[in-house]
Amino acid sequence: MKCLICNVSLKDGYICPKCGTDHSLYVKIQEAANAYYNRGLAKARARDLSGAAECLRTSLQLNKRSVPVRNLLGLVYYEMGDADLALKEWRLSRLLKFRNNPAEHYIRDLLEDTDEVNSYNNSIQKFNLALQTIQEDGNLDMGIIQLKKVINLNPRLLKAYQVLALVYIQTQQYAKAVAVLNRCLEVDRGNICARAYLNDLKIRRLVENKKVPLKAGEKERADVIIPTKVRDVGSYLLNAFYILVGVALALGIFWYAIVPQIRSEYESVNHYTADAYEGKIADLNQEVADLTDQLEELNGTIGDMQRSAEDAESTYQRHASDSEQELVNYDRMLEVMSLYITHDYLDIEDAFAEVSRRASSAEAYRDAYKVVQDNLSTDFTTDLLVWANYYRDTQDYATALAYYNAILEHGEDPNALYWAGMCHVYMGDPTLAAQCFESIGENFVETDFFEMAMEQLGAIRGTNPDVLKAQYRQQWQERQNNPENEEENTP
């Protein structure tokens, strides 16, 4: 709190430390103002709007700068239908305290609702017109009609109720007046004017000696305006409680009575569905099993077919190779026949060796094979010798030597040996020639070719042929006498 005179803060007590002003009376005034505010708040909660407004105005007379008082007074005025007075109090409150003041919200909510503002202004205009009609024109009937419209537009405008009740009283429509005044008291329980009028009505009835109940009869209610009820908080709470109880009951009934039914139906549907699906699954499983069996069977068939194909392939390959082999053999046989016909005996043996007798079952093939085989086994070496001598005589010593060697492949032959040696001599190869002649000396001492071979050998070695003859004969003799002794001293 600050000093009223010098504005210094009063920290302790009510005496200003600077100017010494005693503020105890001021504090009491403030406390009284607060007390009136509290009383006004209690009356407002009890729906005694007139009493609340009176207390709040008294509080403002003690302290006009109280923001809560002005805010509450504005609310009370608004509830009593005097929105203009309410707006005025809130604006004054906002001037006193701009920040964090509920009055700002009240003003904004009121003015932002354009429909409400227009409706209120419309009702005020009609009220003012009705008042003028009654006051100036004296037209009470028209005033009644207009006031009914006003009440419909603004059910909280208490002045309209009061004026209407007053007109009803004046026109001796007491029941309607009572009804209107009761509606007014529902809005404002402590409305002095309404209570005064009701008391007056009681007196009038007593005076007129009519025992008409305070509550209007059905006839008189025919055109009574029943404005919108303004209910208190308690009734709302009671209704909310009833609603909650009803909802709880409904939920309970739903849970215990309906849900099991739904669940059983759902389960039965599910069972049916499950059974149907299980049947389908079983059918599908059987189908899968059948298809699996078929697949295995097909795989087996495929395996068999693969094996058959492999066998066929191998058979084909075998036949193909056999056919190929047969063709090869035919080629070889043809080659052999060609060599045989052209007397090319050097290669015929090698070529014939590669020919298979069983290569073909054809008669011609077998006959040809037999002919060649027989000739090769009997006249072959003779034919070779003939041709070797022919080539020798024609001085084709290389070819002749090949023939002589071919003969020697069949076995040692002194004739072939000697002339092979001679071919080597003719061809200028004395070493190989000496080997041939030595071989005659070792193996064919008793043949005619021995003498000639020794002559040639002596010529090659530069030795007396007779000496060579004697040596080889001696060796020959020794071998004859002692066949186990294979070692010979060569000269």
Add this chain to the structure above:
Amino acid sequence: MIDFEEELAKFRPSEEISKERDEVENDKSTDLSDILTELLKQINEAAKS
């Protein structure tokens, strides 16, 4: 019993709500605090003099 005319005369026309910013002047009425403040000022001045 109430007098109709007398009671009727008590009712005055109401004012409409104005959306336009109505510059409400501070309440110039005098409350008890103002009276007390004035009294205290006078007492202080008297005391000083």
